[in-house]
Amino acid sequence: MFGIRPSQKVLLLWSTPVDAEELQAMVGELKSVVGAEGKVAVENVEMLADSSHAGSHFDLILAGVLPPFQFENSLNVLGEALRILKPGGSLIVRTTDSATTQSTLKLTGFTSVSQPEDASLTDEQKRDIISPVSEITCLKPNFEVGSSMKLSFAKAPAKPSANTWNINLTDDDVDLEDPDDLLTEEDLIRPDPTTLKVCGTTGKRKACKNCSCGLKEELDAEDEKRVEENKKNFKSSCGNCYLGDAFRCASCPYMGMPAFKPGEKVKLAESTLQDTS
Structure with missing residues (x-):
């Protein structure tokens, strides 16, 4: 039973x-x-x-x-x-x-x-x-609940082999190389600061998405300066800006101004040069 x-x-x-x-x-x-x-x-x-x-x-x-x-x-x-x-x-x-x-x-x-x-x-x-x-x-397993035992695979640290290298030298036995002698003339040249202004992520002079080193602000300032210089040194790409509005592009800085003779220097107003984008 x-x-x-x-x-x-x-x-x-x-x-x-x-x-x-x-x-x-x-x-x-x-x-x-x-x-x-x-x-x-x-x-x-x-x-x-x-x-x-x-x-x-x-x-x-x-x-x-x-x-x-x-x-x-x-x-x-x-x-x-x-x-x-x-x-x-x-x-x-x-x-x-x-x-x-x-x-x-x-x-x-x-x-x-x-x-x-x-x-x-x-x-x-x-x-x-x-x-x-x-x-x-x-x-029920053949041991009491909560009991413990030593694991069979726990082994003592292995002794070093007879073929193991064992070097025991004092400071008087070893002549250390002078670190300055390991440097070449190229290693002593101070790098150009402009070459150091690169993104640590991309490795290029391009700001990463979450830039926090100031490189993004520096690049934005350079872009604004470049835009202002381009406006001051504006040259017509089509060669028809002097003919009047009918021949000018929609983004032409001479839009709204009267026609002038070819080669004549025309001074633009300060308000015209401002970037309104």
């Missing part, structure tokens, strides 16, 4: 609703198997955490083995069951939700979780069930 042997300590977990006569009959059968030297304890699953059972006390725990085969397979309940089982002890669960139960058992720390098998039920029990009932067996 559930692989129980004489002298073992067994815990029977039950949950409501359960038939009182079936529960008493199951307890009687378990006691007859374990004998006088064994022990059978009965506990409601909802009261398991408050029962204060000693740790590593039971050889076997049976959960949900009575109709309606409902077992609260939460991490808290299974964690308490793991605590009160002896190392190497077994837990047998009957459930109608085998997939969830298997997953929770593994997460709790149980090992050797078996594949669900059809539970061996009596004809009377089969008449009252609606969903198939599976039986899952698992084990």
Whole structure:
């Protein structure tokens, strides 16, 4: 019966609703198997955490083995069951939700979780069930919860090989090279400051997107100066600016001024030279 042997300590977990006569009959059968030297304890699953059972006390725990085969397979309940089982002890669960139960058992720390098998039920029990009932067996690891051990692969540092170079020299034994003798004449030439004004990201004289070194402002100032000089030294690209507005481009600075003779120097007003863009 559930692989129980004489002298073992067994815990029977039950949950409501359960038939009182079936529960008493199951307890009687378990006691007859374990004998006088064994022990059978009965506990409601909802009261398991408050029962204060000693740790590593039971050889076997049976959960949900009575109709309606409902077992609260939460991490808290299974964690308490793991605590009160002896190392190497077994837990047998009957459930109608085998997939969830298997997953929770593994997460709790149980090992050797078996594949669900059809539970061996009596004809009377089969008449009252609606969903198939599976039986899952698992084990508590062969060590106590919270125990520790030294890892087998922890090795002492390896001793140096006989072929390893080992140079142990004092300052009197080594003549160090003078760092100044390692520099060439080209290394001593002071670089042109303009060549140093480059972006540290792009390596070119071009400001990066989030420039914070001042290069962007310097380039903008140079662009504005270049635009002003171009306006003052303006030369017609088409050669027809002197003919009048009908022959001038839309952006021509002479737009609105009267025609003049070719080669005649025409002075533009200060307001004309201002950049309104």
